[in-house]
Amino acid sequence: MRKISVLMAFLITGYVLGIWNFLVLPKYYITFGVKGFLISLIPMLIALFLIYSEAESTKRTRYLIYELFFKIARTPALIFTLVMFLLIMLGITTYYSAYSLVYIFGIGAKYVPVIAVGTIILSVILLLMAKSKTLEFISVVSILFVLFAIASAILVRNQALNTVTAPQAVQYMKMAVSSITSFDQSLTFRGVLYMLVSVLVSFGLGAGVYYVIGSFTPEELDLKKVLGIVFILQIILSFAAAFTVAYSLGAAYQGFGKAFQNPNIPAEESMNLYLKFQDLKEYAINSEKSPMDSIEVFYSIPEVLRGNIAHADRLIYLLMLSLYFAGLTTIIVLIEMGSQILSEVMQLDRSKSLTFVAVLGMILAGVMVVGDIRTMFLVVPFSVGALIAAVEAYPLLASELTRNNGIVAAVIGVLFLAGLMTLYYAIRAPAITVKIGALLGLVLFVPVFMNTMLLKSRR
Numbered sequence: 001m002r003k004i005s006v007l008m009a010f011l012i013t014g015y016v017l018g019i020w021n022f023l024v025l026p027k028y029y030i031t032f033g034v035k036g037f038l039i040s041l042i043p044m045l046i047a048l049f050l051i052y053s054e055a056e057s058t059k060r061t062r063y064l065i066y067e068l069f070f071k072i073a074r075t076p077a078l079i080f081t082l083v084m085f086l087l088i089m090l091g092i093t094t095y096y097s098a099y100s101l102v103y104i105f106g107i108g109a110k111y112v113p114v115i116a117v118g119t120i121i122l123s124v125i126l127l128l129m130a131k132s133k134t135l136e137f138i139s140v141v142s143i144l145f146v147l148f149a150i151a152s153a154i155l156v157r158n159q160a161l162n163t164v165t166a167p168q169a170v171q172y173m174k175m176a177v178s179s180i181t182s183f184d185q186s187l188t189f190r191g192v193l194y195m196l197v198s199v200l201v202s203f204g205l206g207a208g209v210y211y212v213i214g215s216f217t218p219e220e221l222d223l224k225k226v227l228g229i230v231f232i233l234q235i236i237l238s239f240a241a242a243f244t245v246a247y248s249l250g251a252a253y254q255g256f257g258k259a260f261q262n263p264n265i266p267a268e269e270s271m272n273l274y275l276k277f278q279d280l281k282e283y284a285i286n287s288e289k290s291p292m293d294s295i296e297v298f299y300s301i302p303e304v305l306r307g308n309i310a311h312a313d314r315l316i317y318l319l320m321l322s323l324y325f326a327g328l329t330t331i332i333v334l335i336e337m338g339s340q341i342l343s344e345v346m347q348l349d350r351s352k353s354l355t356f357v358a359v360l361g362m363i364l365a366g367v368m369v370v371g372d373i374r375t376m377f378l379v380v381p382f383s384v385g386a387l388i389a390a391v392e393a394y395p396l397l398a399s400e401l402t403r404n405n406g407i408v409a410a411v412i413g414v415l416f417l418a419g420l421m422t423l424y425y426a427i428r429a430p431a432i433t434v435k436i437g438a439l440l441g442l443v444l445f446v447p448v449f450m451n452t453m454l455l456k457s458r459r
Contacts, residue, residue: 179284
């Protein structure tokens with residue numbers, strides 16, 4: 001396989017394996033155990049089928065995404081829906097990637113927007129370099145991310161087993177660890193639904209990325225083999241993160257217990273450790289708690305590890321760096337793919353389209369420092385993500401693009417149904433910010449109603 005094919009394989013791997021493997025998916029590996037894992041294989045296979053079909057459609061025809069949507073699928077308006085979703089995912093990914101560096105630098109959360117801006121600037125600089133160098137950078141970072149994540153899980157396990165000695169803490173830890181490999185965990189409808197959508201979001205569907213990747217993928221690159229590797233790594237990393245959370249639960253319980261018994265530790269610090277433990281405990285047992293409410297629990301781990309297990313600082317650096325690298329590879333791909341789509345649709349040169357996407361990404365990541373705004377944006381992928389994925393797959397129904405029209409139609413139907421249910425739960429949520437987030441998600445579909453007008457204007 002030529003070098004460019006290897007680099008393209010790493011590009012796809014770097015995009016798919018991201019922050020969701022740390023922040024969301026471990027929850028369901030713990031709360032649902034092996035039954036949940038087996039069920040999660042269904043949306044994984046659906047996602048892989050769509051990824052392969054979308055990438056192959058442009059790889060085989062050598063159409064660019066807008067050409068394909070306009071000339072063959074006759075749905076150019078869908079491009080604008082996908083671009084808006086891409087920008088939202090760029091903002092979310094950048095914010096939570098930047099948040100991980102707070103624990104490495106030992107600074108306050110108020111600096112997250114600064115780190116986010118720096119991350120996007122770094123990404124743009126790399127993209128303005130020779131493309132092969134950018135792909136090489138993604139390859140190296142992807143390898144480091146995988147190695148760091150696995151090493152972190154092993155080290156947290158070893159240190160927790162050696163350090164956590166309080167009987168109740170050991171019990172909590174053992175319960176969380178055993179639940180991951182248990183067949184006895186109960187399933188809930190809403191929890192399984194959230195898990196299905198979380199898996200789809202984790203594979204990066206809904207942003208049009210795979211159509212763009214397919215348009216410049218080398219002919220000799222076997223996408224099936226690449227996606228097979230991604231499938232295996234997705235499972236390994238999600239399990240690694242799940243065990244990291246489970247072993248951290250014991251350290252969290254022991255930490256707040258020691259703090260309450262030590263009169264030299266301020267009550268505020270003791271209460272903070274207690275709340276972190278409660279967050280981790282809720283994460284590990286409550287499957288129906290929405291992903292929006294659980295996504296930040298992973299950041300409790302550095303606080304409960306520090307001072308409670310040996311060599312905690314090294315572990316924290318390793319864990320948070322792996323999370324940052326996971327986000328960085330995704331950010332670079334999102335900016336590049338968004339730039340390519342915009343340059344094609346709006347006839348912009350590459351530097352202008354890169355700047356446009358980067359500035360919007362900075363703005364979205366920056367405003368998410370406000371809690372309510374962050375919640376509204378987070379609701380979007382978890383309320384309409386499945387619907388966006390269905391919209392993204394719709395052009396595949398064109399007879400020129402696939403021989404599996406029946407399968408594609410069935411997959412779109414499943415995604416549409418799942419999307420309607422998650423949208424229903426978001427609209428019915430008591431929090432007004434969640435309702436607004438769901439409505440924001442619906443706004444993404446407005447361009448669809450302009451499809452006829454766009455078709456007429458391009459004749």
